[in-house]
Amino acid sequence: MFKSVLIAEDHQSTKVAVEQTLKDLGITGSQYAYYCDDAILRVIHCLKEEQPFELLITDLSFADDGREQKIESGTGLIESVRNVQPDLKILVFSGETNPAVVSSLFQKLDINGYVRKGRRDALDLRDAIETIYKGKKYIPTEYVQAVRQQNAYDFTDYDIMIVSQLAKGTYQKEIPAYLQQQKVKASSLSSVEKRLNQIKEALGFTKNEQLIAYCKDYKII
DSSP: OOSOEEEEOSOHHHHHHHHHHHHHTTOOOEEEESSHHHHHHHHHHHHHTTOOOSEEEEOSBOOOOSOOOSOOBHHHHHHHHHHHOTTOEEEEEEOOOOHHHHHHHHHHHOOSEEEEOSTTHHHHHHHHHHHHHTTOOBOOHHHHHHHHHTSSSOOOHHHHHHHHHHHTTOOGGGHHHHHHHTTOSOOSHHHHHHHHHHHHHHHTOOSHHHHHHHHHHTTOO
């Protein structure tokens, strides 16, 4: 489990709730920042000390209390973090409900998970942290379709059948037999290879393993 977590949140009650969730998961090495400027400074400092954070949990909205800030939003914080520590896992914990905004966070800022504040957010937050720790993205069910719609490639049922078989461990040369059983017309090995190459080229991948991981992360399969 994560050992070092930074919480960026301007509401103390929410901060306490997040800390309790971390403690329930056995995470005791957490730090806290009220302001985005302070949060990025902590990230930079810990990097210099060679004790980088493993996870950032941040809100999107930070109230203006009169203190001048260079970074005024969680989005700005994420952008700054990506510049100084690109591999830092980022979980957004926010009240934002617009699917387009949430989808953009995954597509443009490559966040690792999103949890909407609400009635059962403590359980969702725990699930999200565990999912991200396992190397997967956490996308709430209500936002999955929105994220899919912005994907760089529009997966067909045929594509999903092929990638699903690869994900199950089926060798590429054995997929045509499976497709024939499903009475799929384009079932030759050359058809399968051509389709996989088209998908990987569209998404910028070179290996089937990358494609499989992508489809799992975005719940395409």
